[in-house]
Amino acid sequence: MRLDLAGKSFAGRPVLGALRLAVGRGQRLAILGPSGIGKSTLLRILAGLDGDFQGRLEGRERLAVVFQEPTLLPWRRAVANITLPTGCDQAQARALMAEAGLTGHENKFPRQLSLGQQRRLSLARAFAARPDILLMDEPFASLDPGTAGRMMDLTARLLDRSGAGLVLVTHDAAEAARLGAAPVRLAGSPAVLAANGVSGLG
Template sequence: MIKVDVQCKSFGETPVLGKVSLTIEKGETVAILGPSGIGKSTLLRIIAGIDDDYHGTVVRPDNMAIVFQEPTLLPWRSVIQNLTLLHPDLSKSNATEMLERVGIADKSGLFPGQLSLGQQRRLALARAFAGAPDFLVMDEPFVSLDAGTATAMLELTETLIADCKPATLFVTHSQAEATRLATRIHTLSGSPATLDLITQKGT
């Protein structure tokens, strides 16, 4: 369903990524694990189609959702508007139901600045799943949260993925998150960075 064949990616004269081959099927959750600065976000932007300045090819479905490290909400739009702007076909009751699922239905009329970071992330998750994506991409979606909130977000994400069953790619520096969520874990290491398979969960 998703087929990644990167030959190399450089910033100026500096190669950041070497050869990276990866396929992800519907229902799989693939984690890419690696330390800060190794090239995870660079690879994610290529796979998501945000960066096309690289050598190689990526095949991906059209119905894709991305959850960034920052919640990337529109500050001057209410919670429910942040959800429906991207999904104009979503009925009010379906939008409200989605907010209920992520636990922020009571914040519907507030603005993003009036939410905690955890609540903003919940809204970003609701927005990602509202379109029932075939391909979900997440870049360190649980960083900078306290341990309890991070665990709650992880459990919520797990439930949403189990219901929607997209092909999922998520990038993290946390072994614990990768082990918890992923059906397959790759590490990104070296300079320029390449992928290794470290774990495949039996199904």
């Protein structure tokens, strides 16, 4: 997919300036920058969740988005949280849950899972949708270092196996490095790609 952004404003206030990003299957990109710079805004544009911008978004890839908050269906059990939105079958959902270390939790409701478990369920759901590109917005924030590290390793494993591309929003360059994602840094107001950043891949 390819974004050629001319600008993005909220209520007349420019947040993002002109920038270009491209990512495809097998490629990994991390959008870095300080709080409030516009990382989530850029990810929402890439995800097709915000069409109110100047520029062009192109690409036919299948996308899946993982937010910091797991956005699970509260009244559905864990397995159904995977099968219902993605259309995958029970066996696939259970296999993905096993890979995410969630064996034994299949019939629990989201509120009966820890935050780390809810995040892993949300990650399993994203891969059940068989995305070409996975878009992640601060998915490892507010987890203890061990839990965050295990979730990064799980993400890397699932990306390796599926061949999906990645766009990761983070303020932590170490996360980008651990996932092998090429760093792209936002800076300025309105934010553009910093001079030392690469403008994407492919």
